[in-house]
Amino acid sequence: MLELRKDIFADERDDNLKEIGKGTQRQDMLGHVTGTSTYFDDHKLQGMLHMKVLRSQHAHARLRRIDTAEAERSQGVRRIIRGADVPRNLNTLLSLINFGKDDEPSLAVDKVRYKGEPIVAIVADSPREAHEAMAKVRVDYEPLPAVFDVEDALKPGAPVVNEVYPKNTFIYHDVYDHQKLRFGDADRALAGADHVLEQRYQMSPIEHAPTETNGSIAAPDTNGRYVVYTSTQALFFSLDTSAKILDVPSNTFHFVGGTVGGGFGGKVDTLTEPLCILGAMLTGRPVRYVLGREEEMQFGSPRGAERIYLKDGVMRDGRIIARKVRAYFDSGAYTRLSSYAVVKCVAHLPGPYTIPNVHGDVYCVFTNRTPATAMRGFGVTAMDFAIECQMDKLAHLVGMDPMEFRILNAYRDGDMKAHRREAKNCALIECVQVAAEKSKWTLREEFRRMSSRKDGGGGRAAIPATPGETRPRPTAPAQQRTAYDRSLAAPLNEPPREPPPPPPSPPQPAAPSHGATRFSSVFGTRRR
Amino acid sequence: MSKIPLQFRHNGREVAIFVDGGTNLLVALRELIGDMTPKFGCGQGGCGACSVLIDGALHLSCLTLAETVAGRSVETLDGIKQGPQLHPLQRAFMENFAAQCGYCTPGMLMAAKALLDRNPQPSRAEVVEAISGNICRCTGYEPIINAVLAAASGGRASA
């Protein structure tokens, strides 16, 4: 058991964290209403230069020649940055956790793979001069056939978007072109189902459109380091990504952020920092690189498109006995975070329902669209949209009330999930019941009495025989129980139990015997 | 490039600057005056984050040529407090949770102030109309509308 030395931090906060039902003011609210919250762009530095980036006008093209000679001579230009100037001009965001191959340049060198891809960065005295110089860069494109549809991208002979992944799919574990989930025998169950429903769902990309566009300001610091004011939502992630691309130790940078003018996932991709810092390194001056609104919409990464096929088998009594899922995530031209979104999606299948036969194949596909990124539950949101549409249609098919249909199929405590973890602390049934009550939707008595706490486990805890599984059928690994787990054995409608014994109280700090200085980082004062 | 001298009132104070021809008021306020309260969201009149009052009327500073405010009075969020006292609208925004990221808030407050200055008791529909040029991507408009209405009904009396 981990011992927390709470006495050291005794002054910092009380442990009563019960906040639900109370109104609690945001700590940044006063700054917001007085306009004094400091966003990255509110820093004005002496001698600041401005960066603009020339972007691809084509979705897919070879770069035959980039001529910057005239732009170099343009008034106010301090530096023109090309791909060759970027120390490590190939990166993938999740390389920080060793996931995926470097597949994306900071500045395109031989090819552009989506419309809006950065090609040349220009640092000038003013934004206007940077713009004027940008118009003088000559890029000789050789347009290539482009692919914009996930299924077209997988057809033989489709244009190769990204040579790092020549089959247009992300490669998992060095071998697999998709993520698989197998639980029971979905094909056999579908053959025996009373009804089978197969549907296709499509979700378009969604732009976060934060009111503040992405951007950063980088400046040489007084100690040989660089201070970077940024809109990032992921300060240390962006810091490490910049360190990798610029090939310097991460303590070269002091990132300042936290006040973000809307992010929603669209400010984790480190879109501006590496080039901005490189500009500061090459000119020795503060450099500001802010996306305009058009850039934000065209080049700022959106939530990716997804195409989803669902095939479900349902019995007349409303039980879903099989769910087969085939889905394609549109990653755009580069991986960014879509590889991870797919993993998350597969872990989420088949939705919050106990279905004894589940079959999933999910692909992370490259197309010539703007690279996709995180946005509010990415990986799960579109799949849930598809699954819940499907649930309504299935309920209709078997003539059941859609709410009761969900209650019937919902996870109960102790059920085995398709990825072989036991369902714990389930609450879908209760949520549906409350939603029905609040919307004055009548549920039949037996459905009002159903509970996540009963009728789960037992036969529903088994891992079914799964074809193709060569090893002896695995049993689910033992799962750690925590103080927050509901006991499975708890009988129903029992009188309230004795509250669990309180945890042993931490040793009382009679005197500061540990010798540590008691220092409150919140109040900045020394205690005692 | 030759510079144009420009003099105007900024939150009640006379200021004089030199601007390049074509400079917009948003850039003049932020970069030359140093008032960071108006925000850049689009630079093309689409979001309202840059809203300021010119002689009391609501304007988008990103679409206003700086030269055109010569001799006029420009008011930004930085000017609406009375000393240390928050403006009733500021208090109402706080109390009604009318901001999340806060980036639209300066523009929202100026749009709301323009409304209440000319119509102290607006209807809900009038509030909606007044902030219809201001995009908020986080909070949702309900808390903002409620805040403006709260400032209109309660704020005045206690101000």
Ligand code: FES
């Ligand atoms: S910045 Fe002026 S309307 Fe958006």
Ligand code: FES
């Ligand atoms: S609070 Fe973020 S845009 Fe309104």
